[in-house]
Amino acid sequence: MPDKNDLYVTVIAVLAIALWFTLTGRYSARVRSTPDFLWASRMAGPRWNAAAISGEYLSAASFLGIAGLVFKGGVDALWYPVGFAAGYLAMLLFVAAPLRRSGAYTLPDFAEIRLNCVRLRWVCTAFVVIIGWLYLVPQLQGAGLTLQAVTDQPKWVGATVVMVIATFNIYSGRLRSITIMQAFQYWIKLTALAVPVFVLLIHNAGEDPGFRNSLDASAPPSFSQATEVTLDHDVELQVTEPVRFTAVGRVDGQPVQGVVRWERDSKHRVGKDTTLYFDAGSPVPVVDGATGKNSTWLRPMSYGKHPLLATYSLLVALLLGTMGLPQVLGRYYTDPDGRTARRTTLLVLVLLGVFYLFPTVSGWLARLYVPQLLVNGNTDAALLMLPRTALGGWPALLLGGLIEAGAFAAFVSAATGLVVSVAGVLSTDVLPGRLRDFRVATLAAWSVPLVFVLAGSSLDLAQGVELAFAVAASSFCPLLVLGIWWRGLTDAGAAAGILAGGGLAVVAVLLAAAGVLSPGWQTVLAQPAVFTVPLAFLSMVMVSRRTRDRVPADVSRILLRLHAPDRLGLAEKRELGQLKSRVGIIALALSRMPLSRISLSRIRIGRHRRPA
Amino acid sequence: MSTTGPITGPITGPTARPTSGTGTAPPVDPWAAAHASVEFATLRNRLRSFVFPMAAFFLAWYFLYVLLAAFAPHFMAIRVVGNINVGLVFGLLQFVSTFAIATMYVRFANRSLDPVSSRIREQVEGGGW
Structure with a gap:
């Protein structure tokens, strides 16, 4: 049961994170002149960049969700971390370098550069918004759950806290800090997870061996x-x-x-x-769907009703969805050239791999120490409750506070990046694109996820995030892969594929999240990627073939620019200007990107539009 | 193919796009020329002959794990050390293989792709075509 001390610790942890984000913003505000900015970002080098990218990528799902799923489902949940890492590999092999050369800062920008069609741009905009919303839901849900588990507050309190911190940062124009500050976030999150896990492991080593080894018994926890x-x-x-x-x-x-x-x-x-x-x-009696016996828990393919189908679907979604997440695209530009960009990606894989060890281990510890969460199905709270149950006293408060701080850092940073992406496309493509619109768009970006959270979703955090990946994999992945590798792609084909695959995925995902389906359909629709991704590719190819006359006349030039030399696109600065690329300008003005490819005067215009 | 004409060979006449640089437009569109060049073909072939087989390999490797887990659960349940079974080891190897493939790609790109693409850049930007 929560007591006063828990409340104090939580308030301190949340305030510390709010203060951290504000101070970071303040520091980066001071280095805002362009030369400082370039210096700060470029000097950082691949190691810092990699930590910055990983810091941004680790969201609620990574922090609380994976521990919860391992706790509940066992070894099968390892697919989530494997898939998150593999998604980066797919991105590196297929799209990272060409996308970097395209000069697009948002996915709609890419669609317009490649296929030159305004209507297709609208379709892409709609999907950026939908994916962003889907991804925001688990962030807010996670925050609500954290405060509920620890201090017994209703769900909306945690969600509101995250919204207030993130919105304050966005409105004061300090939302993304320079690379080094961002990189610290990775280390904060890692520390917040690694320290408690190490302490618990040491504590666990001192336990009675019968208890310690109970995990391989053919018995429930x-x-x-x-x-x-x-x-x-x-x-x-x-x-x-x-x-x-x-x-x-x-x-x-x-x-x-x-x-x-x-x-x-x-x-x-x-x-x-x-x-x-x-x-x-x-x-311990366990909720329906969780793995009952400890010995099966240690064995793959024991979780859920159609494990093979579900696992394939999950893999496809994570592998192909990463490249289509709206907030990922801007990250291709943090490094000065392709060579360092590749090195950065490699380091990101290492950092993510190291990080994911800890949620996995803590899921295992949770099976020993907090099995009561299996009774009420509140498995996402496993990590939060672990130190409180296993240790007690002030170490529990201290470590509990550390985990809460790390969790809130994850919610706020992921939510901020997402809201900026969503608000960016909303304000340029839907509203007239003035600064005031960006603020209105920020509110709009929050509204829909908040409704979802308040309505209450029955899904686990990691599953909620996976739905966003599934929609991204069924819409933007085919667009990017075919757009980069196949000259026959047409605007009509691209739109058809996105609408068919992505549209179907959205419908499936909404039905699954609403929890109105029979168990059989629920399994199929909650992980739709295995059907919708092939559908998207297929319809894109078929419709493109039927509309061959719509292949852009300058397709060779565009493909050359995507595939050949780094920075060749630089000679074509003008083209970016012709785009409706105010999104790009907003993204630039608000982000830590070194923007060598846009003239400095443009950056200044972009910046002056922002409040002081 | 597009209706505006063959893309191999120089495009001239009204369909030719002026290059974005200042100064006079060159007689031949360097983009089309570069696209048709031997260098670009080499670059494209090298990239494809690495990326596609590698992608096939890593997909096969992931799916192998899933198939083993589904159809050979006893094999996956064999104990290696303590609580750690073959399934868990395989799972961790997935991380290792992801990283290994990424490392190979980075080395390959640095060694075989970068030199060719910088040659193309020099020729396009230096007006070599």
Whole structure:
């Protein structure tokens, strides 16, 4: 149960993060003159750039979500970190370098440069907004969940805290800091996760060996101490071993007050607000869908109903979705040339790999120490509850506070990047594109995800993020891959593919998130990428072939520019000016990018439009 | 192909685009010329002959894991050390292979792609065509 100390620690952690973001902004505001800016970014070198990129990439899903999924589903959840890393590899091989040379700062920019069609640009804009919204939902949801788990506040409080910090940074024009500051964020997040995990591992080594090794037993996890669980929603629980406990509330539709006994391998419905009291050593009933026995938990393919299909679908979504995320594109420009950009990508893979070790290990620790979360299905809170349950006393408060601070850093930085991307395209392509519109657009960017969070989503954080990846993989991945590698692509084909694949993915994702489907359909639609990605590629190719006469006349020139020499596009500065690239200007003015490819006078114009 | 004419060979006449540089437009469109050049063909072939097989390989490697996990669960459940089984080792190897492929690509690009593309750049920007 939350107490006063938890509340204090949380407030301190959140304030510290808010202060950090403000100070970072203040520092970068001082180095805002262009030469300083270029110097600061270029001097940073690939190592700092890589940390900056990783720092931005690690969101709620990485921080809390993966620990939660490993805790619940076991080894199968390893696919998430593998997929996140592999997504970077796919991006490196297929699109990173050509996209860099295209000079596009947003995905709609790329579509217009490559295919020169305004209507296609609108389609792309719509999908940038949709993907951004989908990705924002788990960030706000995670913040709500954090404060709820630790201090018992309602969900909207955490979401509001993140929105306020991020909006303040955006409005004061200090949203993205220079590379070095951004790089620190990676190290903050890593520390916030690694220190508690190491402390817990040391603590764990001192435990009774029977308890320590209980994870390979062919038995469910068990409560290490007498535990009381109050359910905050209706759940369906499954047991693999007979279990006996005291319950107050509703079980299997009947009001209960007293001892309950459940047989081996049975399922039971337990009503909201029911309290269950378990003795120490009692086996843990787990929510339907989680892996019951510890020995199966350690084995792949034990999680969910159609594990093979779901796993393929997840892989496809993560592998191909990364390149299509709207906030990723700007990152191709942080390095001065292609060679250092490649080196940076390599380092990003290392940093991500190191980071993902910790959520994985903490999922394993959670299985030992906080099995009660399996009863109410609140598995995303595993990381937050770990030190509190395992350690107690002031070390628990300290480490708990550290994890909360890291989690909030993740929510705020991911949300900020996303809101800027969404607001950027909204203000240029939908609103007239003045600065005031950017502010209005910022509010619009928050509105839809907030509604989703308040309506309550039944999905885990990592699954929520995966939906954004699935839509990106079914819309922008085909556009980028075919646009870069196939000269036959036409605007009509691209639009058809995005609308068919991406559109279907959006519908599937909304139905899955609403939780209105039967379990079979839920499995298929919650991970739609395995159907929608091929559909998108196929319809793009078929329609392009039918509309051959619409292949742009200057396709050789564009493809040469994408594929051949670095910085050849520089000779074509004018072209960027012809684009509706105020998005680019906004992105530039607000970001840490070194902008050698746009003339300095343009940057100054862009900057003067911003408030002091 | 586009209806505006063959893309190989110089494009002249009304379809030729002026280059973006200042000064007089050259008689031949350097973009089309560069696109048709031997260097660009080399570059393209080298890139494709690396990227496509490598992509096929890493997809096969990922999907192999999934297939093994689905159809050979007993193999995946073999203990290696303590709680660590073959499945877990395979999972961690996926990270290693991702990193290995990325390293190979970076070396390949530095060694085989960069020199060719800088040659093309020099020729286009220096008006070699």
